[in-house]
Amino acid sequence: MPAAFYVRRKKLMPQELSKSYDPTAIEERWAQYWVAEELFHVTAPEPGSARFTQLLPPPNVTGRLHMGHMLNQTEMDILTRWHRMRGETALWVPGTDHAGIATQMMVERQLAGEGKKRQDMGREAFVERVWEWKRHYGGAILDQMKRLGASVDWSREYFTMDEHLSAAVRESFVRLYEQGLIYRGVYIVNWCPRCQTAISDLEVVHEEQQGKLYEIRYDAADGNGSIVVATTRPETMLGDVAVAVNPKDERYAKFHGRMLKLPLTDREIPVVTDDWATPEFGTGAVKVTPAHDPNDFAIGQRHNLPSINIMDESAHINEAGGVYAGLERFQARTKILEDLDALGLLVAVKEHTNSVGKCDRCKTIVEPRLSKQWFMAVNKTPKRGGNSIAADAIRAVEEGHVRFTPEQYRKTYDEWMKNIHDWCISRQLWWGHRIPAWHCAKCPEVTVARETPAACSGCGATALTQETDVLDTWFSSGLLPFTVFGWPKQTTDLAAFYPTDVLVTGFDILFFWVARMIMLGSHFMLDMPMPDGSARTLKDAVPFREVYIHALVRDADRQKMSKTKGNVIDPIDIIGRFGTDAVRFTLASMASPGTDIAFSEARTEGNRAFANKIWNSARFVFMQVERAKEAGITVDLSTLAPALNPTADAPIEAQWIVSRLAATAADVHRALGEYRFDEAAAFVYQFFWGELCDWYLEIVKLRLNFDDAAKKDETEAALRTLIAVFEAALRMLSPFMPFITEEIWQALYDGKPPAKSIALTAYPQAAQMKNNPEAVAAMETLQQLIVTVRGLRKELAVPEKEAAPIDVYSVLGADALASENEVMLARLARVSDVRIADVALSGTNARSTAGFDVAVIYERQIDVAAERERLSKDLAKYEKGLAGAKRQLGNEAFLAKAPQAVVDGLKKQQAETKLLYDKTKAALDALPSE
């Protein structure tokens, strides 16, 4: 779309405003405008000035936008827009993650479609192919993000494999290596036979399933007795190197140190004693397979046992498995069980539930595998001194440098961090950050370096080959909070924007990403001096000051959205139907902490209606502006500030609505400060619809008398208040609904806005508006009077169009208030005449409240039975209230212990209820009997 499209957009005049709100007609236009005008680009602010920094959790470059992203980005955008409008330098940095396994899989699938395999084309060509894929499709998710109106700084968009980020990855790897915190070794790791790579503990998802526990007899080598072992994975017996029993287990005492014949093989294995074997489980005897089980590996180490690897990388039995070689692991299991059974060695098969680990990515059952991998030592003291990575990460949260909302996640984090194991950071993939280590052809030395070394650091030989493994994707994303700002250089950006203020994310990546960022941020940034040269403490080393963790978005039936279930709600689809603003508002209003969000279309519909309401209220305002122009009244929008500070002689509704605006601004301020997006949304919704539209707009119509020259001043003042309040309300709403507010705001300024966008204006602040509690109280009384009269009119079945007089009795001044505001009552409650009564009112056409009695003068035979029912119901309610109050007030303990305010409040209410009770009773008694 050409830039001129939005620049030369037609003026939005009232007569041109469509009657209904059509989001599709406006949203895309503003989304493009914001990006093209680079409105959200910021540079490093002056030291000490307020700023707000957020890092977008980078979606996988292969990803498509889902509801979780949309919730996350809506929340981040509300925060960013809010802070920006409070005058802070608000920076939100977007980017994507190269997502090692996911992306490699995607391109491999593409290749498969062409009948090719990556192995055929070679590493270099394959990696180039992935880059090509990325260039073509990699921006999709960020384009979708633009549609959401995310106010990010697009000039700072990053990709985790960008050159400067890759260099930072190498730098950090080398530093960790030099500090002795990265090592290489042969250990049992989680191996995915399908992806053919090691994966970290976190990438293994456990699923409970009904399996079998097999009991197998191993005969003693000397023919004297046998031991029955229990196992869930009989195929691994081909790699057994021992049988372990508990040293205290009397049953097996006579076998200690003896040899057993390993069935199906010609090997003999020893019986060892180890505390890990629990006598209560199974048979109390456990076979030891160090190459295929992490526990067995540990036993093997303790007892100096060999490891026999019986499987290849795709989990097929290898040559060590003798006749079973070539069989896939589960085929091997079947065959081995058959053979054992045939030999009479399969003693028992029992039902057993256990959880099996599956690859997070492809759901293949993980095979523990002995292999040489790179690890990050998280509990080790670095050579430079100081604390271990985990210790600092624990301290960062314990000492409050990083705060969690909701707070319960702090505990979850702490538990995990305190039980953390070394992190396997190498992956046998081609797509990713290749580990900066070089192997020497002449000696076993490994040279770790920032740039390709010329010679081996051990023997000086020049025949070097780079390590083929790449790093876990989360290694690079864990560095982002500082690497995006130019680390390891001390850049002005790093000085200005680090630590970021808040991280908004889902709990699903709490350990994957949040914990890793805290670990790596605390570790590396501690070594980076503060901008003024002083030493940095943990407080300023952490990657963010706060973590806000939001819920999962589920479908309307609270089911987790998944492709297989087919219940995935596509945000783009929903946006197409309801508009981005409505969906954003829905997500925000449902985002209460601690509970998952069951996404509701009905609520989205309701919020689209809200947007429609806003739209039509704008049409009303514009119409008044037009009428004013015709009457020779023009309002300069730059001079409206005084209208938000009305004097005491201003009309009551003006004072009231400004007070309510101020109060709402304060409420929103507090709610957003606590990440209560739901409350904040409810406040603006209630104010805009329930107060501004339902009451103020209706009342202000009375003051706009464009045809009456004598009332010109009054009319102009009312118009100014109307526009001022409406404009402020738009600003208040704009972080939640950026599109519709931008559209209306720009139209309101008719081509001459004071800023390029409503997003660059100031957020309404309570302190800048006049809050008049007396006016609010008076207005509330009037509202109550109006509502009561409306109710009475319905009961009396006064025709809608027919005006009727009312009598008002009040000892609290409500009668005078009613007289003074007769036009308001006439308009809003069809009152023809307000008459002040000097006695209390009762009867079928009267109703009493705590503040006044009011009667509608209208002759009509009422439905006595219905009236009796209603009055009886009210009476019962009052009776109950009175009984409760009496009980409490008669209780001396209550009087002695409850705060005076509570006691006084109760007494006051008791008096009011008594009054209502008496009046209702009288009305009931006055009803004609049937």
Next chain:
RNA sequence: AGGCGCGUAGCUCAGUUGGUUAGAGCGCUACCUUGACACGGUAGAGGUCAGGAGUUCGAGUCUCCUCGUGCCUACCA
């Protein structure tokens, strides 16, 4: 095996440090096509706060138990 949530109106959810007669949206009922808006207006109906026990002057809110339900962590042969 440990840990964390949730259970409030027909539905989806709020309910702050315990304080008087528990709220919202949608849905429902009745009336109203009034010159911003029927994606609207007005007035209503609807809840023994899962169940039980306890602490307290007072419990939707705190404690314990039971039932239902969702999730996380773990080297459960």
